[in-house]
Amino acid sequence: MAVNLLPPDPRALHPVAGVELGVAMAGVRKPNRKDLLVVRLAKGTTVAGVFTRNRFCAAPVTLAKKHLASAQVRSLVVNTGIANAGTGKDGLKRAFQVCTALSEVIGCAPRQILPFSTGVIMEPLPVDRIIAGLPAAVADLAPANWVSAAESIMTTDTVPKAASRRVTLSTGEAVVTGIAKGSGMIRPDMATMLAFVATDAKVSGRELKTLLRNATSESFNCVTVDGDTSTNDSFMLLATGKGPEVSAKKDLIALQKAVSEVSRILAQAIVRDGEGATKFVTVRIERGRSVAECRKAAYAIAHSPLVKTAFFASDPNLGRILAAIGYAGIKDLDAQKVDLYIDQVLVAKGGGRNPNYLEAQGIAAMKKPEFTVRAVLNRGRASATLWTCDLSFDYVKINAEYRS
Amino acid sequence: MAVNLLPPDPRALHPVAGVELGVAMAGVRKPNRKDLLVVRLAKGTTVAGVFTRNRFCAAPVTLAKKHLASAQVRSLVVNTGIANAGTGKDGLKRAFQVCTALSEVIGCAPRQILPFSTGVIMEPLPVDRIIAGLPAAVADLAPANWVSAAESIMTTDTVPKAASRRVTLSTGEAVVTGIAKGSGMIRPDMATMLAFVATDAKVSGRELKTLLRNATSESFNCVTVDGDTSTNDSFMLLATGKGPEVSAKKDLIALQKAVSEVSRILAQAIVRDGEGATKFVTVRIERGRSVAECRKAAYAIAHSPLVKTAFFASDPNLGRILAAIGYAGIKDLDAQKVDLYIDQVLVAKGGGRNPNYLEAQGIAAMKKPEFTVRAVLNRGRASATLWTCDLSFDYVKINAEYRS
Numbered sequence: 001m002a003v004n005l006l007p008p009d010p011r012a013l014h015p016v017a018g019v020e021l022g023v024a025m026a027g028v029r030k031p032n033r034k035d036l037l038v039v040r041l042a043k044g045t046t047v048a049g050v051f052t053r054n055r056f057c058a059a060p061v062t063l064a065k066k067h068l069a070s071a072q073v074r075s076l077v078v079n080t081g082i083a084n085a086g087t088g089k090d091g092l093k094r095a096f097q098v099c100t101a102l103s104e105v106i107g108c109a110p111r112q113i114l115p116f117s118t119g120v121i122m123e124p125l126p127v128d129r130i131i132a133g134l135p136a137a138v139a140d141l142a143p144a145n146w147v148s149a150a151e152s153i154m155t156t157d158t159v160p161k162a163a164s165r166r167v168t169l170s171t172g173e174a175v176v177t178g179i180a181k182g183s184g185m186i187r188p189d190m191a192t193m194l195a196f197v198a199t200d201a202k203v204s205g206r207e208l209k210t211l212l213r214n215a216t217s218e219s220f221n222c223v224t225v226d227g228d229t230s231t232n233d234s235f236m237l238l239a240t241g242k243g244p245e246v247s248a249k250k251d252l253i254a255l256q257k258a259v260s261e262v263s264r265i266l267a268q269a270i271v272r273d274g275e276g277a278t279k280f281v282t283v284r285i286e287r288g289r290s291v292a293e294c295r296k297a298a299y300a301i302a303h304s305p306l307v308k309t310a311f312f313a314s315d316p317n318l319g320r321i322l323a324a325i326g327y328a329g330i331k332d333l334d335a336q337k338v339d340l341y342i343d344q345v346l347v348a349k350g351g352g353r354n355p356n357y358l359e360a361q362g363i364a365a366m367k368k369p370e371f372t373v374r375a376v377l378n379r380g381r382a383s384a385t386l387w388t389c390d391l392s393f394d395y396v397k398i399n400a401e402y403r404s
Numbered sequence: 405m406a407v408n409l410l411p412p413d414p415r416a417l418h419p420v421a422g423v424e425l426g427v428a429m430a431g432v433r434k435p436n437r438k439d440l441l442v443v444r445l446a447k448g449t450t451v452a453g454v455f456t457r458n459r460f461c462a463a464p465v466t467l468a469k470k471h472l473a474s475a476q477v478r479s480l481v482v483n484t485g486i487a488n489a490g491t492g493k494d495g496l497k498r499a500f501q502v503c504t505a506l507s508e509v510i511g512c513a514p515r516q517i518l519p520f521s522t523g524v525i526m527e528p529l530p531v532d533r534i535i536a537g538l539p540a541a542v543a544d545l546a547p548a549n550w551v552s553a554a555e556s557i558m559t560t561d562t563v564p565k566a567a568s569r570r571v572t573l574s575t576g577e578a579v580v581t582g583i584a585k586g587s588g589m590i591r592p593d594m595a596t597m598l599a600f601v602a603t604d605a606k607v608s609g610r611e612l613k614t615l616l617r618n619a620t621s622e623s624f625n626c627v628t629v630d631g632d633t634s635t636n637d638s639f640m641l642l643a644t645g646k647g648p649e650v651s652a653k654k655d656l657i658a659l660q661k662a663v664s665e666v667s668r669i670l671a672q673a674i675v676r677d678g679e680g681a682t683k684f685v686t687v688r689i690e691r692g693r694s695v696a697e698c699r700k701a702a703y704a705i706a707h708s709p710l711v712k713t714a715f716f717a718s719d720p721n722l723g724r725i726l727a728a729i730g731y732a733g734i735k736d737l738d739a740q741k742v743d744l745y746i747d748q749v750l751v752a753k754g755g756g757r758n759p760n761y762l763e764a765q766g767i768a769a770m771k772k773p774e775f776t777v778r779a780v781l782n783r784g785r786a787s788a789t790l791w792t793c794d795l796s797f798d799y800v801k802i803n804a805e806y807r808s
Binding site for chain 1: 457459461524527528588589630631716726727729731752754797799
């Protein structure tokens with residue numbers, strides 16, 4: 001059950017000139033579901049990407065990084081069902097076989113293709129079924145297929161995730177449209193599960209990297225469902241250059257705003273659709289000494305199973321939040337200075353219970369499907385925000401039954 | 405449902421000369437349950453303790469540290485129900501009121517008393533009810549009350565936890581007996597929830613600290629249920645000196661062995677009785693470069709909600725374990741060198757699936773109530789072991805409903 005998350009309206013997803021998307025049912029792991037996506041990019045498209053820092057990064061991640069560094073990208077290929085992670089050298093061979101097969105269908109070199117996979121770890125990629133599915137996906141290629149593409153990359157997701165913005169540059173109107181998938185194994189580290197955002201704006205490779213870095217730090221690197229950093233996290237930003245050119249500083253600022261907004265909507269959508277989620281919670285730490293320590297405290301809260309089950313129960317068992325701040329690793333934190341709010345309710349003041357706080361206020365705030373936990377450390381000027389969800393019976397059910 | 409954990413047999417718990425225990429039903433938070441424990445110590449008893457490093461450490465922890473440093477300890481007083489944590493200066497005042505009241509009943513100075521609390525955080529300690537219960541607890545004081553004492557410190561525990569050993573020193577036979585409580589909010593950091601281990605052996609203060617430090621690192625600092633380090637963790641080692649003296653190096657070694665063994669049984673009992681636990685899992689990392697990196701990898705596995713739900717489901721979704729090792733923060737880890745075993749089953753070899761591995765073997769191993777996950781990093785000579793449990797529906801149920 002996703003929290004305040006509706007399927008995207010196809011009419012609200014603006015096509016991006018130079019980007020075509022096609023999907024197929026390849027039966028990668030289960031029959032009769034869209035599980036294969038091909039994205040074809042116009043010649044001259046610039047591409048930037050961030051990838052998981054997990055040392056067990058998947059074979060397609062290794063290959064996509066290598067291809068991105070060495071050639072002009074013409075196509076992405078994404079399969080769900082099998083992650084092709086923890087598969088050693090054989091996994092690399094299989095990922096390359098998929099690139100080779102697609103390169104022959106669309107007419108380019110294998111290294112001009114970036115492969116992505118998501119699904120079960122440590123099982124071999126069924127290359128034959130994927131290759132057999134490629135012609136159907138290529139035949140389906142069209143600029144308007146964004147919703148279908150979002151559907152094709154879902155695994156335990158319950159809602160397809162897509163977002164789109166128009167942005168006015170000095171040279172004309174550009175569009176930014178993107179899709180993402182992700183629901184469990186979510187604590188992105190410089191990237192997310194899988195997200196692909198495209199614009200028709202014409203930007204240099206260097207500008208694209210800046211856009212990507214800024215967008216990532218305000219979106220995918222601010223969400224966590226369960227603290228598990230995936231082996232397959234990838235976030236790709238594509239700029240086809242078929243639309244208006246970024247010719248002034250204010251254009252770049254406007255484009256950054258649109259890219260960041262689309263990325264943030266997608267990142268939040270992943271949390272809203274977090275496995276078993278019934279609450280969407282913003283965790284904000286203020287007045288810390290550094291952003292790093294604020295993020296430490298925010299992650300400690302967002303990863304604590306005790307805090308997350310209290311969210312699920314709408315139980316203002318707020319001592320659990322203080323305890324999490326206390327073990328977050330801020331060595332010289334003065335607990336006597338910490339204030340804690342749930343939305344506007346001042347719950348703890350100076351490290352202890354606010355004498356005017358009534359439990360009914362805390363319950364009322366936490367019963368809402370969305371609320372903010374805000375801790376003020378009162379020791380500096382830095383702050384940080386994370387988005388997370390609760391830990392429910394359904395999280396356990398989904399993950400105890402996944403695969404079976 | 406605890407995993408292979410029986411209530412202690414009272415006949416197997418050897419009284420410790422110089423230690424008397426008395427309990428009462430003080431109605432701290434709920435009526436008709438043992439919730440108050442007084443431990444009276446013979447004059448001359450040496451005491452050493454380790455406490456939580458949580459910056460929101462509870463008022464009784466702050467006070468116990470102070471008293472331990474400044475006076476000869478004559479008594480411990482422990483209440484359940486309310487943790488007296490996140491309670492600011494008022495919490496310190498209340499904890500001291502309890503010490504003062506007990507000091508008047510048993511005839512010593514308030515600072516000769518160490519207070520301990522466990523239960524709900526951020527609610528005020530009901531001092532009046534505790535003080536009213538003290539005479540009954542003192543009237544109950546007797547050397548044989550170890551089981552009753554173990555019962556009196558339970559919160560969400562389902563089984564009282566106690567262990568005892570006799571140890572032969574060159575000067576005679578000594579005993580080591582201890583109790584512990586804990587079930588959730590368990591990831592001790594230099595200490596555990598609450599554990600009290602006593603011996604009648606005569607040891608110096610310096611020797612006692614060594615015994616404590618070694619026992620802690622082999623027991624309470626090797627367990628985790630949910631990764632939440634409590635505000636109230638305390639592990640106290642008491643030596644009354646009423647029994648044989650430690651007069652030779654080999655005596656200290658023998659005593660260390662007994663103290664460590666009792667501590668390990670208690671620490672493992674906490675995991676066996678972990679909230680909602682259905683599996684007791686040993687996580688062992690071998691051939692790492694340092695103990696620190698082995699512990700990082702072990703904690704990443706033991707804290708991953710995805711790994712823990714797979715344990716619950718007896719589902720050898722072993723890629724989740726590799727993924728956890730991958731994000732554990734060992735920056736230069738070569739994933740291609742990692743081998744993974746479930747008990748004797750070689751699951752992954754060189755970072756990928758062992759081609760001879762059959763899933764039926766993994767399921768068979770994981771269906772047992774106890775098994776070992778062993779990862780061999782093949783990059784050094786260090787190793788580390790942790791004990792943990794699974795994440796079940798009942799963990800969510802217990803923590804969503806606790807307090808309500």
